[in-house]
Amino acid sequence: MAISTQPKTQSIASPPLTRFSKFAPKISGRLSATFLLILASTLVPSIIILWLDERPKPLKEFFITPFISFIYSSCIGGLLSIGLNLSLRGFLDKSPLVKFLYLTVLIAATTGIGFFLGSSVLLGFNALLGFAYFGVDWGTWRISLFMGFLFGVIMFVNDSLKLKLEKTELELRTKQLSEARAKNLATEAQLSSLESRVRPHFLFNTLNSISALVREEPEKAERTVERLAALLRFSLDAANQKTVAFREEIQVVRDYLEIEKTRFGERLVFSFDIEEAVEDFKVPPFALQTLVENSIKHHISKSRAGGEIRVSARIENNFLQLEVWDDGAGFDESDISENHGLDNLQARLSALYGETANLKIERRDRFTVVSLNISTTEIN
Numbered sequence: 125m126a127i128s129t130q131p132k133t134q135s136i137a138s139p140p141l142t143r144f145s146k147f148a149p150k151i152s153g154r155l156s157a158t159f160l161l162i163l164a165s166t167l168v169p170s171i172i173i174l175w176l177d178e179r180p181k182p183l184k185e186f187f188i189t190p191f192i193s194f195i196y197s198s199c200i201g202g203l204l205s206i207g208l209n210l211s212l213r214g215f216l217d218k219s220p221l222v223k224f225l226y227l228t229v230l231i232a233a234t235t236g237i238g239f240f241l242g243s244s245v246l247l248g249f250n251a252l253l254g255f256a257y258f259g260v261d262w263g264t265w266r267i268s269l270f271m272g273f274l275f276g277v278i279m280f281v282n283d284s285l286k287l288k289l290e291k292t293e294l295e296l297r298t299k300q301l302s303e304a305r306a307k308n309l310a311t312e313a314q315l316s317s318l319e320s321r322v323r324p325h326f327l328f329n330t331l332n333s334i335s336a337l338v339r340e341e342p343e344k345a346e347r348t349v350e351r352l353a354a355l356l357r358f359s360l361d362a363a364n365q366k367t368v369a370f371r372e373e374i375q376v377v378r379d380y381l382e383i384e385k386t387r388f389g390e391r392l393v394f395s396f397d398i399e400e401a402v403e404d405f406k407v408p409p410f411a412l413q414t415l416v417e418n419s420i421k422h423h424i425s426k427s428r429a430g431g432e433i434r435v436s437a438r439i440e441n442n443f444l445q446l447e448v449w450d451d452g453a454g455f456d457e458s459d460i461s462e463n464h465g466l467d468n469l470q471a472r473l474s475a476l477y478g479e480t481a482n483l484k485i486e487r488r489d490r491f492t493v494v495s496l497n498i499s500t501t502e503i504n
Contacts, residue, residue, distance in 0.1 A: 162198055163197075192246060195246055197271070199241045199242040200235050200238030200242070200272050201275065202238070204231065204234040207230050208230070208276075208283050209283075211226075211230070212280070212283050212287065216284060227277070230276070232272075235273070238272070239269075302476075329387045330348070330383055333348065334348050347382075351379040351382055351383050352383060355383070366408065367408055367409070367476075367503070368407065368408075369403070370407050370437065373411065374396070374403075374435075377413050377416050377435060380413055381433070384424070388425075388430055390430070391428075391429065391431075392430055393431070393432045393433070394432070394433040395433075395434050396434075396435050397434070397436040397437075398437045399437060401439060405500070407444070407446075407498070407503065408469075408473070408476060411446070411472075412437075412446050415466075415469075416448055417465060418465055418494070419431075419450040419452065422455070423450045423451075423452030423453075424450075431452055432450065433449065433450050434447075434450075435447070435449075436449075442499060442500050443497045443498060444500055444503060445495055445497050446495065446496040447494070447496075449491040449492070449493050450492055451490050451491055456485055457485065466483065466494075469483070473496075477502050480502050481498040481499065483496055483497075
């Protein structure tokens with residue numbers, strides 16, 4: 125059974141005014157860009173028309189021509205801006221051919237609609253005010269179509285670059301938040317692990333075992349003290365590290381099991397099957413130890429007969445696979461509470477590796493096997 129490593133989050137709705145304030149700069153920026161393009165597409169055709177027309181012109185025509193151009197530009201440019209704003213995101217990741225067809229159809233459609241809308245407005249001015257505009261002509265349509273395609277391409281490139289920049293910034297912020305969350309979770313895990321090592325009954329049991337060994341087996345008592353010191357030292361040293369070398373992690377697990385062995389004696393049987401190739405990989409501190417501690421806490425300590433724990437690590441299908449086997453009654457995902465050690469480990473994996481890491485719980489013969497799998501591309 126695979127356990128999802130996606131973090132548990134709670135959605136909080138933003139007040140309407142707050143949400144609007146976030147979009148206000150984007151709206152303002154788009155209106156400014158659209159206005160500048162409309163202004164440019166007003167002046168350029170006006171200059172071209174007045175320059176190509178060599179006949180003597182009355183003074184008022186120098187005002188009427190830009191006005192006509194402004195009406196067309198506003199209708200076409202406004203529709204083009206709205207069309208790009210509503211539909212561009214859906215085509216941003218498409219192939220170049222699809223983008224080309226999309227842009228061609230959009231520009232042709234908005235130019236055609238905007239042209240006839242502008243013509244209707246100008247005809248209305250002509251009817252009401254005796255405006256010097258006498259209807260649609262092919263030359264005006266060609267200029268409108270040319271300007272529509274020219275500025276449509278400019279708007280498309282500009283909006284595409286903005287959207288890509290926003291996407292990159294969002295990914296960067298998401299990565300920074302994930303790294304910050306991973307660091308916080310790792311720190312919490314190290315503190316929690318340190319607390320578990322120095323909790324009164326653990327220290328009492330360990331020190332009591334050492335006391336019993338001092339007279340009969342002083343060398344063994346000394347080694348137990350050294351292991352306890354190494355365990356506490358590792359907890360402190362790893363407090364500010366997101367990952368550690370696996371060789372350090374496996375040594376911590378060995379020390380932890382040896383300390384528990386002084387407490388449980390023959391009730392605890394454990395073994396290791398570690399591939400040499402995995403020792404240089406980086407893993408979250410106490411990742412494997414959390415799995416072992418779970419077996420000790422929920423199986424060995426509750427069974428009068430004790431039990432067996434097997435620890436293995438290997439590379440399989442481009443994943444680092446860490447497994448802890450125990451011959452207890454077993455459990456499943458529903459048994460993992462919010463403050464459970466495995467729940468914290470899941471959250472840390474999600475923050476560090478996303479979907480490239482997971483936990484699995486399954487039953488194999490008489491053993492319950494908890495597997496931690498991390499893609500080697502993330503930790504190599």
